[in-house]
Amino acid sequence: MAEPLRIVTRSSPMALAQVERVRAELSVLHPGIRTEVVPVTTSGDRWTGDLAALGGKGAFTKEVDAALLAGEADLAVHCLKDVPADRPLPAGTVFAAHLARDDIRDALVHPRGLTLDELPAGTRIGTSSVRRIAQLAASHPHLVCVPMRGNANSRLAKLDAGEADALLLAVSGLERIGLADRISEVLDVAAMCPPIGAGILVLQCREDDTATVDTVTGLNDPRTWREAAAERMFLHVLQGHCNAPIAGYARAEDDGRLSMRGRVFSPDGKRVLDAHEWAGALSPEDLGTSTALALKRQGAQELIDGIAH
Structure with a gap:
């Protein structure tokens, strides 16, 4: 055998x-x-x-x-x-x-089922993701992020123990562990841009x-491979470190067209750099490069380099 x-x-x-x-x-x-x-x-x-x-x-x-x-x-x-x-x-x-590829979106988990826009000022959001922290600071500055690491199960246990009032977690992760019923709201990618990959x-x-x-x-899966190749080249060209709030995703259309949106944030959310490129005749890797260079022209490299790590 x-x-x-x-x-x-x-x-x-x-x-x-x-x-x-x-x-x-x-x-x-x-x-x-x-x-x-x-x-x-x-x-x-x-x-x-x-x-x-x-x-x-x-x-x-x-x-x-x-x-x-x-x-x-x-x-x-x-x-x-x-x-x-x-x-x-x-x-x-x-x-x-x-x-x-599974769902790329983030989800809000709130014990009483509130949505992000319904959360009152001072609500404690458990997350240690610089990407999520920066985007919340930009869109919902009245909320408070409290550091919380660990796998999804342990973070949910910490939420239940009162260490935070709500969590942001990946939809795909909650689905994989059979806890999608904990989701209060699935956030559109325009509201919470996902991490690379x-x-x-x-x-x-x-x-x-x-x-x-x-x-x-x-x-x-060829479609996922194309998206991944663009996204990883995007991150490679930016040379972002673990404290740099970088987000983005590529999308392969049914007709074969490929696009990529990339974003870089200042940690306080006060600067948001945004680029959206289409591949056309470009390879996925060239699309990722092109999107990263569009952000560099807006000052992304200086922003990233200025963040302590």
């Missing part, structure tokens, strides 16, 4: 739910395939302070990458938004598939492991 395909992932409930999606899709693509989950706890999961002290988003991926490179697993499952775009993937690894799960393999690459490549 063939050895099981070993899948490494973070050990949070959401990460494990994401792996179950991968296992289910693999079983449809390859009936009878055997898989095994290799959970790891990352430094980002253990740390409760400012992520900048750990070097940013890479804190959620380096232990997973290490297990993959050490041969302790064959396949890694990542939320693309957690994979740094300002540096290459670890040498010897490759993204073999981008799964069909929102709603995308990627499958990472060792580049020389052609057997695993061939096994999972059939799960790749």
Whole structure:
């Protein structure tokens, strides 16, 4: 009997739910395939302070990458938004598939079902996301953001314990853990621009492991891949750090056209730089570059460089 395909992932409930999606899709693509989950706890999961002290988003991926490179697993499952775009993937690894994209929007969770516009002044919003904090400061300056990190389950527990009055969480994350019924309001992307890579799960393999690459490549969604390629190049060109409020998303239309909207904010929300570009004959990567350069012409680089990190 063939050895099981070993899948490494973070050990949070959401990460494990994401792996179950991968296992289910693999079983449809390859009936009878055997898989095994290799959970790891990352430094980002253990740390409760400012992520900048750990070097940013890479804190959620380096232990997973290490297990993959050490041969302790064959396949890694990542939320693309957690994979740094300002540096290459670890040498010897490759993204073999981008799964069909989930909802990219943010959701408000309020115990009494209020919407964002209905929240009274002084309402405490639990979030440590600089992207969300900046956008709330711009649109709802009467609300108060209180630091709150941890996986979605732990943040919901903190909300229930009274550590905040409401939360902002990803719609896709709440759906993945079966808690979409906690959502009070789904925020339009115009009201809360999503993070780069929102709603995308990627499958990472060792580049020389052609057997695993061939096994999972059939799960790749071309439309999602195009959007991801544009978004990650956008973030790479901006060279944004973990304290820089950067947001954006690409959208592939049914007729094949591809567009991208990108935004950069000052932490206090008083400056909002906005760009919206269409690919035309451009590749997805060139579209991401073009959108980033449009923001740089508005002063994005100076804004980003001026934020302490």
